Amino acid sequence: MAGRGGERSAGALPAPGEAGRRRVADPVRELLEAHRALCERAVDPLEIAAGLEEAGISAAVAGRYRHADVFGLAEELFARVPRRPVEPPAPPAARPQPGWRYRLGTAAGLLGVLLLPLVTAAPGALATALALALAAWPAAGAADRAARWVRHTGRVQVRSAVTLAEFRARMRPVLPVALGLHLAVLALTSFAALAVLTAVAPRPGPAAIGLLPAVVQRAGPVQWYGQAVLGLLVGAAAVLRRLGRAGLALAGVALADLTGLALVLLRALGLPVGWAAEPGTLTVLAAGAAAAVLLPRAWAATARAGSYP
DSSP states (O other): OOOGGGOOOTTSOOOHHHHHHHHHHOTHHHHHHHTHHHHHHOSSHHHHHHHHHHTTOOHHHHGGGTOSSHHHHHHHHHHHSOOOOOOOOOOOOOOOOOOHHHHHHHHHHHHHHHTGGGTTOOGGGHHHHHHHHHHHHHHHHHHHHHHHHHHHHHHHHHHHOSSHHHHHHHHTTHHHHHHHHHHHHHHHHHHHHHHHHHHHSOOSSOSTTOHHHHHHHHSOHHHHHHHHHHHHHHHHHHHHHHTTOHHHHHHHHHHHHHHHHHHHHHHHTTOSOGGGOSTTHHHHHHHHHHHHHHHHHHHHHHTOGGGOO
């Protein structure tokens, strides 16, 4: 009940207009209530920043809450929410394993990609194309190991980075290093396969040029370029699969397979695609189209803290 002179008692509720002004003066409160569970269980501001980022809150959105970036907003949320009592961690739930149809589709798609060097092989270049295709198979295992290293490095940096910007700075060189290591392994396996082919079935011509030049010249420049593009595609797909984006990785591999198949059909139908007759051209086109789709997404995935649960 109001006192004399129109004064409000200490226990009275604020007027509607006053409550509205308080909400406007505290724009973080609504965001705090929407993400209270995340903020209460978070062990540091970086975990809150990763959750906000997963929810679609960018630096531009953080500006509406009077912060220059998402991490500054996460620090305020972390400071304002009381921590829940620490409970013993529950055993992690087992992730559902993909069904046999999904695994079969993945294996078939990867096999199709690794056989791309054969799609433009003329009779005289069939042996070289087969050697390059066989060399790509063990290199695919190296791509998966590199992808595991990316995931392990990301998990370490999520725990050790102080800010989201620091985490992203540390992760920036990780994907190029992983892809570079994979390409190095692919180059070694390709050289070894072509060296064996050159020793078993040397090409006619002067034998005094040496083994190394003979191996390098065994495949044309377009074939070597196609092998490198193929390595980038397989490496990007492996990273995406290890970071929880297996569907996107499979879609990229399928895109390469379908593109290669479409180009082969166009040539078989007699359409004017003589420019694609050189060995390796269709590999560059098919693998390059898919790699152009997957590489930016792999780069974005490695920079997201939410990719490393």
